[in-house]
Structures are given as C-alpha cells and as structure tokens.
Amino acid sequence: xxxxxxxxxxxxxxxxxxxxxxxxxxxxxxxxxxxxxxxxxxxxxxxxxxxxxxxxxxxxxxxxxxxxxxxxxxxxxxxxxxxxxxxxxxxxxxxxxxxxxxxxxxxxxxxxxxxxxxxxxxxxxxxxxxxxxxxxxxxxxxxxxxxxxxxxxxxxxxxxxxxxxxxxxxxxxxxxxxxxxxxxxxxxxxxxxxxxxxxxxxxxxxxxxxxxxxxxxxxxxxxxxxxxxxxxxxxxxxxxxxxxxxxxxxxxxxxxxxxxxxxxxxxxxxxxxxxxxxxxxxxxxxxxxxxxxxxxxxxxxxxxxxxxxxxxxxxxxxxxxxxxxxxxxxxxxxxxxxxxxxx
Numbered sequence: 001x002x003x004x005x006x007x008x009x010x011x012x013x014x015x016x017x018x019x020x021x022x023x024x025x026x027x028x029x030x031x032x033x034x035x036x037x038x039x040x041x042x043x044x045x046x047x048x049x050x051x052x053x054x055x056x057x058x059x060x061x062x063x064x065x066x067x068x069x070x071x072x073x074x075x076x077x078x079x080x081x082x083x084x085x086x087x088x089x090x091x092x093x094x095x096x097x098x099x100x101x102x103x104x105x106x107x108x109x110x111x112x113x114x115x116x117x118x119x120x121x122x123x124x125x126x127x128x129x130x131x132x133x134x135x136x137x138x139x140x141x142x143x144x145x146x147x148x149x150x151x152x153x154x155x156x157x158x159x160x161x162x163x164x165x166x167x168x169x170x171x172x173x174x175x176x177x178x179x180x181x182x183x184x185x186x187x188x189x190x191x192x193x194x195x196x197x198x199x200x201x202x203x204x205x206x207x208x209x210x211x212x213x214x215x216x217x218x219x220x221x222x223x224x225x226x227x228x229x230x231x232x233x234x235x236x237x238x239x240x241x242x243x244x245x246x247x248x249x250x251x252x253x254x255x256x257x258x259x260x261x262x263x264x265x266x267x268x269x270x271x272x273x274x275x276x277x278x279x280x281x282x283x284x285x286x287x288x289x290x291x292x293x294x295x296x297x298x299x300x301x302x303x304x305x306x307x308x309x310x311x312x313x314x315x316x317x318x319x320x321x322x323x324x325x326x327x328x329x330x331x332x333x334x335x336x337x338x339x340x341x342x343x
Contacts, residue, residue: 016044047081054141058093059204063141066215109183152201152214170218249310253286
C-alpha cells in the first residue's frame with residue numbers, strides 16, 4: 001500500500017519526496033511577512049518522525065550548516081519515516097544579528113508558548129504544535145554564547161535509558177548529564193513524550209568546522225540507529241563519548257588581560273595552571289588554576305576579563321562504580337554548571 005501523505009501547516013507532502021515549506025510567523029513593522037523555513041523529507045517507507053532544529057538563538061549559525069550538510073545527504077525515496085528540519089527558528093534574531101527576539105526575550109525560555117502570547121510565545125507554540133507534536137525524537141543544535149566557545153558535546157538527561165542510548169549513539173566527544181531548564185524546548189518536548197538531545201559546539205556567528213563535522217556525523221548515526229537510513233560500513237567503529245555529570249567554570253582572580261594556556265578538549269589536573277591575568281605593563285596579576293581534574297569543554301574568547309569572570313569550563317569525567325546496591329552515581333550540579341545548561 002502507498003504510504004499516506006504527511007500534513008504540516010497548509011501543506012501535504014507525498015511519500016518519497018522533499019518539500020521546502022514556510023510556516024507563517026508574523027510580520028515585520030514594515031508589513032513584510034516573516035515565515036519559519038522548514039524542510040520536510042517524507043520517506044517512501046514507514047518509520048519514525050524525527051525533527052532537528054537550529055538557531056533558537058539568532059546568532060548560532062553552526063547548527064544551520066549542520067542541517068544543510070545532513071539534508072544534502074538524505075534521499076526521500078529511500079528514507080524510512082519522516083524527517084523535519086527547521087534550520088532557523090529565531091528568524092527575527094537571525095535577521096538582526098541578535099541572540100534574542102526584538103523584545104529581548106529568550107526563545108529557549110518561552111516554551112511551550114501560546115498562540116495569543118508574546119512573539120516568543122507564539123513562535124514557541126508554532127514549533128510545538130506543527131513540529132514537536134508530530135515527532136518521537138528531536139535534536140536541538142546550539143553554539144556557545146556571550147563570547148564563549150564550546151567543545152562539541154551532547155547535553156541530555158542521561159538517567160533516561162532511551163535518551164542515554166541516543167546520546168551514546170550520537171558519539172560527540174563528550175556527553176554531559178544536564179537537567180532541563182524551565183521554558184526550554186528540551187523540557188517541553190520531553191513532557192510531550194519526545195526524546196531530545198541538545199548538541200552544543202563552537203561559538204556564535206562562526207562556522208566551527210570540528211563541531212560541524214561532529215554534529216553531522218552524530219545526526220546521521222541517530223537516524224541510522226532509529227532505522228531511517230543505512231550508513232555505509234566504516235573501517236573503524238564510531239568514537240566513544242566521554243561522560244560527565246558535573247562541569248565547573250574557573251574564574252579570573254583579577255581584572256586585566258587574560259592569557260589562557262589550554263584549548264578545547266585538553267585534559268587538565270586539579271591545581272594545574274590554565275591561565276594568567278596581566279596588566280597593560282605586562283605584570284602578572286594573578287593565575288587561573290583548575291579546581292578539578294577533567295576536560296576543557298568551554299572557553300571565554302574575550303581577552304579583557306574582570307575579576308570573577310568565567311574563563312575556562314572544565315567537565316569532570318565520570319566513571320560508574322559498582323556498589324553493593326547497584327551503580328553509584330554523582331548527580332550533583334554546581335552553580336557554575338547552570339550557566340551553560342540548555343543554552
């Protein structure tokens with residue numbers, strides 16, 4: 001039997017086809033209509049419905065490139081299931097070069113939204129009703145914010161078996177157990193029954209090639225794991241993600257010009273010198289040392305720092321320990337970890 005068409009918005013997409021659609025959002029003050037661009041691949045065979053989105057924050061562009069490369073490789077005629085891609089969700093922020101919406105609201109704190117609320121609430125409501133409600137799995141793509149860059153990583157509820165399985169399948173360099181934030185897409189999509197991964201990598205307004213490659217490979221692995229596509233056999237097994245359940249920001253002890261001694265992905269030890277602060281005369285004012293063993297997963301990019309500024313983010317690597325009652329888990333979360341949780 002022929003698979004039925006897929007309906008979204010005012011569109012019906014025939015099986016075995018791709019369609020690029022526009023979901024109406026609002027109008028600019030000039031009267032120009034603004035729409036949410038969405039790509040739909042409706043496979044010729046039955047399978048799951050999965051979505052991927054980028055640019056919930058208008059300045060995060062690496063995710064847009066990840067989606068472009070993934071969709072370039074998909075063939076709807078051989079696809080099993082339906083794949084929905086929303087490369088630019090915060091269209092207003094993207095148009096103006098801003099992380100936020102015109103009223104300064106954070107779209108990723110505005111879910112599930114409402115059709116009669118603020119602009120952010122209306123966009124969130126559209127995403128939930130037209131995209132998320134149709135899907136069993138979602139991948140939310142992000143980059144670092146506030147002049148920071150991130151190592152490619154998955155953030156997810158790793159205490160959930162299905163989520164942990166998909167996070168391991170994605171195989172980013174690192175997967176971090178992360179609680180959801182109120183109003184985030186991940187939280188509200190999970191409430192609706194979807195399994196959601198948040199991918200972080202690179203910095204705002206830059207195409208970070210290492211993060212993009214990690215993101216593309218990870219998305220394709222997830223699609224293959226869910227039975228939507230077949231990947232060609234590789235000569236080597238996929239990489240294994242390191243696991244972390246706690247991250248800590250190391251902070252500048254003084255104000256001045258920062259000089260970091262570590263890069264993304266570097267291993268550090270407790271007490272190790274990882275940065276220094278100098279004044280304009282070249283006098284060293286202070287040292288930044290790591291307060292824990294771990295891996296560098298985030299860096300501040302600004303050379304000028306103020307006392308107390310977060311400059312290096314270190315993820316403590318986690319190893320499960322067998323105990324008499326099962327697996328011992330450290331689920332504590334530092335205040336500094338919350339800075340970067342769910343972008």
